[in-house]
Amino acid sequence: MDWDKLRIFHAVADAGSLTHAGDKLNLSQSAVSRQIRALEESLGAILFHRHARGLILTEQGELLFDATRSMSKRLEAAAARIRDSEEEVFGELRVTTTTGFGTLWLAPRLPKLYEKYPNLKVDLMLEERVLDLPMREADVAIRMKEPSQADLIRKKLMNVQMRLYASRDYLDREGEPEDIADISEHRLISQNTRSAQVAAGALLTQHLMTFNPRSLLTVNNYFGVLQAVLNNLGIGVLPDYLAQDFPAMVRVLPDIESAPVPTFLAYPEELRHSQRIAAFRDFIQDEVMAHRKQLRELEQV
Incomplete structure (x- = not known):
């Protein structure tokens, strides 16, 4: 199969237009069109449906585009490795x-x-x-x-655990819980258990909910939970890696925490x-x- 024709096909499929692909490849629209027709003839298949708004891949075209997309990513990886200097870190x-x-x-x-x-x-x-x-x-x-x-190289970095934190101002105002049952006297701040998060955090939050917090604030990410805690809104369920960088937070109920969440670094x-x-x-x-x-x-x- 002609690599040059595949390169042109990939550009057209990616752009959805002969004109845009030609601009990217520095080729005329007619030259691009000829190469696509020649590829279709060699494969004995129609690769694009043509209409007034542009080009749509046929089922056969989708199959070929999946293959050229994979090839393109592999070539990018190879190029990145070639560009890497043994003495410098750049790119x-x-x-x-x-x-x-x-x-x-x-x-x-x-x-x-x-x-x-x-x-x-x-x-x-x-x-x-x-x-x-x-x-x-x-x-x-x-x-x-x-x-x-x-096919990944992986290295364990650390364990993360979800714990309970509040601001000193909040605890001075509302009192510090001495037992998990005291959650019923406080506002609980957590990720929504339906949002994407580690299972350990969701399980801890579900357990805390059984003690019927007086009030509840849920956020779909830990950044929002942290901001609410720092602004004295209640007791938050947060990862322990925040304790180092946000010393204004006080750990609450230190015997309550999630199961460890292993954290890994990985690369191909x-x-x-x-x-x-x-x-x-x-x-x-x-x-x-x-x-x-x-x-x-x-x-x-």
Whole structure:
């Protein structure tokens, strides 16, 4: 199969237009059209339905586009590896993690990474959906469970536990609970149990709900829960990695916490020798070690 024709087909399928694909490829619309017709003839199949608003892939076209999209991502990965210098760390690094961890723990620490590697470009993708690393949706992930795919390099970073926190002003005003049953006298702030979150956090929240909190505020991410706690609204269910960076919060009912949530760093096998990946991995491991040490010190106070 002609690689050049496949390249042109991929551009047309991606753009949905002969004209837009031609602009991208620096080819005339007629030249692009000829290459698509030639590819269709060689395959004995129609790849596009043509109509006034553009082009729509046929079933056969969708199959071919899936293949060229996979090839394109693999080629991007190979190009990234080739561009990686053995002595310098530069270029784009696409990092995916959850909204809470990325916003509240990772992003505040990135200045240290940029100080060391000023030519690195980090694309931070924060969402609860698990992106496909082998398919190059991201280069490296920090996930709140062990990745299941076999073709990933993974390293456990730490355990995270959900605990109860409140501001000192709130506790001075409303009193500090001495027993879990005292939750009935307070406003509970948590992620909505129907929102995407780790199971351990949802189970702890469901357990606390059985004690009939006086009032309830639910948010669909931990950033919102944190802001509510810092603004004296109630007792929040939050990950313990926040205790280090938000000393204004006071831990409440220290014997109440979720099961440990293992947190992993993962990246594709094919990026094993990437200098960008190595730099980010070492940075994260150093920050996690410092975080663990400070968390232990806080617990001993």
